[in-house]
Amino acid sequence: MGLQGRHIRIDPKLCTNCGICELICSFTKFKVFNPKKSLIKIYYNYELGFLEGITVCEQCGSCLAVCPTGSIRMADGVVLIDHSSCTGCLKCVNLCPHEALVVVNGKPYKCDLCGGTPQCVRFCVRGALNVS
Amino acid sequence: MSLKGYVGKILYVDLTKQKSYVEDLPTSLAKSYVGGSGLAAYLLWNLVDAGIDPLQPENPLIIATGPATGTLAPSSGRFVLVSKSPLTGVWAESHVGGAFGPQLKYAGYDVIVITGRASRPISLIIDDSHINFYESSGIWGLNVKDTVNELRTTFGRDYHVMCIGPAGERLVKFASVMVDYYRAAGRTGLGALMGSKKLKAVAVRGSRDLEVYDPDKYLEVVEDILWRNTVGPWALPAQLSLGRYGTSNLVTAMNAIGRLPTKNHWTGYWELADKISGEELLKYRVSRGSCFSCMIMCKHITRVSSGKYEGTISGGPEYESIVALGSNLLISNMDAILYMNQLCNLYGLDTISTGKVISFIFECYEKGIISKSELGGLNPTWGNEEAAIELIRLIVERRGIGDILAEGVLRASEVIGRGSQEFALHVKGLEVSAQDPRGHKSVGCTWAISVRGADHLRSLTTVDELGYRDVAAERFGWDKVDVICDRLSEDYKGMVVKDQEDFFALVDSIIMCKYGTMWPPMYYFDFIAKLLPPLTGIEEFGDVRYLRITAERIANLKRCFNLREGVGRESEKLPKRFTEEPMPTGPSKGQVCNLEPMLREYYKERGWDYNTGLPYVETLERVGLHYVVETLSKKYKLPRQERGND
Secondary structure, three states: OOOOOOOHHHHHOOOOOHHHHHHHHHHHHEEEEEEOOOOEEEEOOOOOOOEEEEEEEEEEOHHHOOOOHHHHHEEEEEEEEOOOOOOOOOOOHHHHHOOOOOOEEOOEEEHHHHHHHOOOHHHOOOOOOEEE | OOOOOOOOOEEEOOOOOOOEEEOOOOOOHHHOOHHHHHHHHHHHHHHHHOOOOOOOOOOEEEEEOOOOOOOOOOOOOOEEEEEEEOOOEEEEEEEEOOHHHHHHHHHHEEEEEEEEEOOOOOEEEEOOOEEEEEEOOOOOOOOOHHHHHHHHHHOOOOOOOEEEEEHHHHOOOOEEEEOOOOEEEEEHHHHHHHHHHOEEEEEOOOOOOEOOOOOOHHHHHHHHHHHHHHOOHHHHHHHHHHHHHHHHHHHHHHOOOOOEEEEEOOOOOOHHHHOOOHHHHHEEEEEEEEOOOOOOEEEEEOOOOOOOOOOOEEEEHHHHHHHHOOOHHHHHHHHHHHHHHHHHHOOOHHHHHHHHHHHHHHHHHOOOOHHHHHOOOOOOOOOOOOHHHHHHHHHHOOHHHHHEEEEOHHHHHHHHHHHHHOOOOOOOEEEEOOOOOOOOHHHHHHHHOOOOOOOOOOOOOOOOOOOOOHHHHHOOHHHHHHHOOOOOOOOOOEEEEEHHHHHHHHHHHHOOOOOOOOOOOOHHHHHHHHHHHHHHHHHHHHHHHHHHHHHHHHHHHHHHHHHHOOOOOOHEEEEHHHHOOOOOOOOOOOOOOOHHHHHHHHHHHHHHEEEOOOOOOHHHHHHHOOHHHHHOOOOOOOOOHHHHHH
């Protein structure tokens, strides 16, 4: 897997499944509340109380190679999509090894670490999320 | 204009015909009744006639969210169930957390109104605009955990489920509705209502956007919420108490002020309270959880890993459950309390009412009112955990004495008779919660005037209980602080209770949690005035005076619902235990609750006539309830305020 950059990680012991990371993500990126549009997704077993998994872009850059229009680039270790030239072929979505890309209005979206200050990390009161 | 914050849709479901349709939520209703409990009160008032049998198919089950639900508003993952109660025959309202409410809004509905009765067991599966009536004979009879697992396996892991267990199916009058395994809409027996409708479960998932009116401004509010929960003055107290221990933290605190219900509320102090404390419960905790969109995160899952009750695993228990099934029965074995809590969660029983009907039988047995032979050989002595567990099973299976107890403590005491009524602790037929009006006087007023019966969540005042002097001063003035914060004084308590009832009427309509608005008192009217306008686009919500009138309108409407049923002033009384038996032991020793002065003050503050127990016409007109005046005037001669009276 390509370059391993800094990305959002989770401490499973601290996550309580409050869902605030998903809410603030969809609100920051799309100005709406909709966990299905969140670029970070929490999978939690609330029957037994443990985190099963998380999907969020690991900034690996695998998608760079498949983009036919060159709309995906890497800057300072963060993979970014240029939506003005993206045609919505969704090859990147199909390829992503972490299933971390979300399709909104036919275009792919992914975590860009909010330009350096990820809101989900800020709003995680328990401190379960971090960038490293 | 289209409403923001809300979805703007009400889903009507008729189980008899298996049909559903959607109506728009009128903006005028949102403005006048906000949502949640307030909106449901308006709908219920118009949907049913007075005197309807709660278990009649026409009695609706209203599932309501508020404008805050599913947004980043503080502790707003909740929703409310409203109907006429099968247990009490009056106003029924039960709030519950988890993530079901937000999903309902993402699916595209603010409210679901369910009427009718299916001919065979059925579940409602909601996937955005697809409504599926799912034949559920196969899962009828399953416990709550198995039901949720079965539905999530069949339809998808991203569904959130509210359902009933065997207790609701068998119409146990205090059956709960369980959400996401462990969250309970416990009180007022709405599980029995679902059972009578043959409705086993409602499962929902949604994928739609929830828009806000002014995202930039709303982000400022959201930043303020984050500040209050991480840096603000209440952040640390909330995390050190509720966050660390959950509500179980209260056991020690309440014992310290002589208000820990012990031995069917005989006293308010227990020497063994340390054995059931929050610190003790931490030893059983396997994980800390949270409801949706909450920064306090008071939930936990506990497990018993050795001994007789090994393998017990469930959510909670909360303070109320620990008391009802613990100190209230003199059971100090935490393993057994956890086991009983698990049974109640699996069967779908309200832990508070369950604990109180069991302690009722324990006391009847102690006083010689009921004999062993009538109890099928059971030995219900104080502290006997086996007997308590057996009684829970008997109630759910409706066998022997359990069949009588399943009707609730009021009806059970009427069947048993022989003076047992004295030990049936309830108001309006709802078993009392884990407070004691002798050690915390305002609770007397709170219980008596509560629209759903003896219950703390409609108007409990915490400034006196937990000593929030600064908050009391800010709200009521420094001159009154000493008296208001004196939990053993009845003075000013009518006023404070009225203020709390109004505030909670609003909180229950928005819908936010009591943790943050009651304990700790992090948010008040001023915060809500900042929260709602950028969320909903309704400018009026930005005016605290408008919010207060709205809150009064909702509080008055709920009280008038009970009046229309013929339940008024005469029902606002406390069991003799609290007004005549002085507290025998502990820090509140010697105290009784003097209810009438508080009630008199409450009525004056509320703008109702103390003597007749009826609202003044002027009061109802002032809050815009003209149609209520019209309806009630057919039944009562509503008083008018005389000129010159204050």
